[in-house]
Amino acid sequence: MASLIVAVVASMAAGFIVWGADRRRSRYGIFLLPGLALAAGLLLWVVLQLAGAGSDPDLHWLVWALPPAAAAVAAVTGALIIGPAREARDTADLERVLRL
Structure with a gap:
């Protein structure tokens, strides 16, 4: 459960950092890039859990x-x-x- 919390917080943080560094950020909403980042991070977390990487110590x-x-x-x-x-x-x- 702790790995899920870390994955969510770190993914959102990465999305907000990229949003803050983007010079075109005024063209789209504040939650677009963090939402994309969260979706990608959680999808990979689920795939890794299903693959058994979460229970393998190595x-x-x-x-x-x-x-x-x-x-x-x-x-x-x-x-x-x-x-x-x-x-x-x-x-x-x-x-x-x-032009109108």
Whole structure:
């Protein structure tokens, strides 16, 4: 149970850190990147538990270390994909409105 709590807190923290470092963060909500990070971290935690890594003493550290790492990767990937697309769409909408 402690590994689940650590996975949740570390995944959310990684998502908020990536959100705070993103210069396009004003283009989307505050919970988008932490939500993506949380989903990725918890999905990996469940997969590792089902694979038996949580009960194996030699592999138990994977349950603690991999979910936050996967959460950070998912948040960075989300920021790199969603940020520019949203910025381009917002700029196009703004130009369309200003031409009226």
